Amino acid sequence: MSALPRFVAASLVVAALAGLAACAGAPGSGGSGPPADAPAYRVGDRWVYHGEDGFRVKTEWNETHEITAIASEGITARITLKGGIDLTRNELWSAPGQVKVGAVYDNTTRRFEQPLQRFNFPLAPGQTWNQWVWNYNESTKERGQINRYVSVSGWETVTTPAGTFDAIRMQVIMRLDDETFWRFATTCNYLVWYAPAVKAVVREERRAQYVEKSNDSSGGAGTIRTQFGVVQLMSFTPGP
Numbered sequence: 001m002s003a004l005p006r007f008v009a010a011s012l013v014v015a016a017l018a019g020l021a022a023c024a025g026a027p028g029s030g031g032s033g034p035p036a037d038a039p040a041y042r043v044g045d046r047w048v049y050h051g052e053d054g055f056r057v058k059t060e061w062n063e064t065h066e067i068t069a070i071a072s073e074g075i076t077a078r079i080t081l082k083g084g085i086d087l088t089r090n091e092l093w094s095a096p097g098q099v100k101v102g103a104v105y106d107n108t109t110r111r112f113e114q115p116l117q118r119f120n121f122p123l124a125p126g127q128t129w130n131q132w133v134w135n136y137n138e139s140t141k142e143r144g145q146i147n148r149y150v151s152v153s154g155w156e157t158v159t160t161p162a163g164t165f166d167a168i169r170m171q172v173i174m175r176l177d178d179e180t181f182w183r184f185a186t187t188c189n190y191l192v193w194y195a196p197a198v199k200a201v202v203r204e205e206r207r208a209q210y211v212e213k214s215n216d217s218s219g220g221a222g223t224i225r226t227q228f229g230v231v232q233l234m235s236f237t238p239g240p
Helices: 003-023
Strands: 046-053 059-071 074-083 087-095 098-102 110-117 128-137 142-160 163-175 187-195 200-211 223-237
Touching (some): 142 200, 142 223
Antiparallel strands (some): 110 128, 142 163
């Protein structure tokens, strides 16, 4: 497949998913309310989450996010996972919501050629953005381009183990850069609730899949689900 058809196909996939998201009529879609302003982080801000992923057999883990430095180059956060997944990685944000170094799908660290707009503050109901961003994947040692579309819905009341929050809901539709000769790229459809009271996401629902390529007339290609998970906030401790 040539580069042009692959690029067009990627655009059509993301556009189609975005259209479905807009027509879904989910709670909070098209809502109103004040925008959520950019947070003011402090060194020592600490969030603990519980995550689980899988279908019949789930993988569970706890993950801790902590602001470890704020300097002229940006904000550094350390993410530590313990349990079914054990690892530690660091992220660098040029500003709140703007990721220079970080992860978007799994815990693979990527270095973005321009900041990835994880959150485009202020977050206002009805706001959308669509970004094509080049990155270097530290795991595969390859350069690729991710397409990420975000739609901001209205405010909702969300209850997690950490408490009940007023949160603004976003839908994230993303096409990764991991297409190979035997399968198409992974597509992700996430629901994210951001709560200004804790300066972070309080709940995230993750769904992702890819489609196998088929070279025969039987149409034997299958759809493989790679994520079916939820991450929820357990606690937030502000820095001193």
